Amino acid sequence: MTFAEQVQHVADEVVGGFPADRGIYAVTFRIDSVDQDPRYPYVAVGYTTEADAAEAAGQTSDAWEARWSYAFFPPTGLEGVRVAGRDDGAGLAHRREAEARGLWFEDDEEPDERDERLAEWFAEVCVGAARHLHESGRIVAALGRPTPVVLYDMFDPDAMFELTAAANPADLVGEFMAGEAAPTD
Template sequence: MTDRPKESPGVFQAHLREAAAGILERFPEASRREIYALSFNIWRIDYDDRRPYVAIGYNTEGQYERERRPDDPGEARWNYACWLLDGFETLGNVPEDPAGGPLYVEEIKRLGLWYDGDDVEVGADDVIDAQRDLLNLHFADACIDLARHLHDSGRIEQLFGRPLPVVVFDMDCPGWEIEATEAANPPELIEDFLTWQRAAEEA
């Protein structure tokens, strides 16, 4: 997840970019003015690393006000545990993305990351564990690239009338959202997010 030269997206990445723009366009009109951050929530069906997806959502000022506490308003604003998390559209190797699933499988097979078997025990095979790590890294990179593209193309600003930070997180990897969100956004958009994260680490 480092800066790399720009290159043409692969077929799966191109699908993510087009489909994600459509998801943003379908966000409720009534919520758009209240949205202060977008969310990329990475997860997997049945904890299977071959079936990852990202739920593309948002948090609103109204949700923040409902969750905030006087002693730590930043917690409610930037901790995804306090955010709206349900009911958002998903992309990846999931039934809800019938075009993206086959493209994802094709890509990871081409990269040599696919493995067969439905009941491989965690830790039972070092090779499988390494492939799982690579699968997770591959999908995380795809989501970070997607966020960068939505910024660089101006799509977020076009749709919402202003730039918005994209907070990228995986509830199975607490703490990773700092690295991921830094990689996914222009620095000026996440100053408040990082300030709260640093304060939380020091507490």
């Protein structure tokens, strides 16, 4: 199984195990890496609910922030339910494929731009896993309706709009994408 297939498989299992009656309005993918090292990426797959958004609304006057900002996500949305990409099989597949792509580097080497390219490749893997959840019908089967997948990287917050737009049908992310146009401090 390729690294991308392994991430996709775990995401599929996680979403398949979500509680259908919890009012889940977004699947969350927190893109991260061990010690901020792109050679060791993972994605925390989780969710957030209408009840979570209602609680967050009491903490901010910004309705978009309360619903869509990872700063207000509950542990199931921020930490996720399960991590994909770091178990032994996926970690080994990632390294093998990174080496084959010429992206791997050792601790004593200058990464040049390989670290950025590794991070971009992993973002593509995560977008592909989210698309698969839609195309396979897994989200609808698990939750009873189409639901957006919000992808975010806490170390590159500007990327969340591009990644989320790429991972979802446009009609599912209109409300989320409205936050991209909102002024920031």
